[in-house]
Amino acid sequence: MSSNKKKRLSHSKVSFFKNEDKNKKLFSDDLSNDEEEDSKSSDQESEDKNTVYNLLAMSRPFRNPAYKNNKRVKPIKQIISAEKALDWPIEFPTYWSISAPPxxxxxxxxxxxxxxxxxxxxxxxxxxxxxxxxxxxxxxxxxxxxxxxxxxxxxxxxxx
Structure with missing residues (x-):
């Protein structure tokens, strides 16, 4: 694995320790390609122990700032007056004609x-x-x- 790939991977994870990324860079520069292949599995194990894929640690806004609600909430009086203005059949149920049974x-x-x-x-x-x-x-x-x-x-x- 090249050092550029390691850098990209280390930035995509949230780590518990501050100096961990610096230590990985120094460690990866010292190793040769042959040693890197041998220690690939041990690096992955230690990397998994020290890093966490923690979505809670990332800062995200609660709402989408680009979202706009186009719906307007109408009061019940406006709904009733709008329904009364239309011509409905006599049997059609509306807000003012519905009555509950006993x-x-x-x-x-x-x-x-x-x-x-x-x-x-x-x-x-x-x-x-x-x-x-x-x-x-x-x-x-x-x-x-x-x-x-x-x-x-x-x-x-x-x-x-």
Whole structure:
């Protein structure tokens, strides 16, 4: 292997030691061609031990500086107004015409006092509550106060 080839190979690898390239140059100048052929395998072994093909050590930019994004992100209002401007068939699904089917899961029930998820319901007042402390507060309420809480969730009973 000629000394020029060795120089090119040594520059393509990242080495752990600073003076390794200098030592290789001095060593390659001293050896004759016959000795070089004999020690080719031992040089390769020592070279493999001391050098690393480390891509992480190379400095590279994270992004390609020449890349330009030509796409512009449109807000949903622009998309809807653009769709409304076009003439679509009546059956064609659009953003404003798609409606979801009813859910198979039961609706969540919330406490009328705290707004937390309710596990219980008072049979007398029909107020929902989530703990025994809230139940004690419901028991102490004056008559007619529960109707205001029921009115908030549109479950109040209006007597005529």
């Amino acid at each position: 859910s198979f899961k039961p609706n969540k029930k919330y406490c009328d006092i705290t707004g937390l998820q309710a596990k219980y319901k008072d049979p007398k007042t029909n107020l929902r509550y989530n703990s025994s402390e809230i139940y004690q507060a419901i028991r102490v309420m004056p008559p007619g106060a529960e109707q205001t809480y029921l009115g908030l969730r549109n479950a109040n009973v209006i007597l005529k």
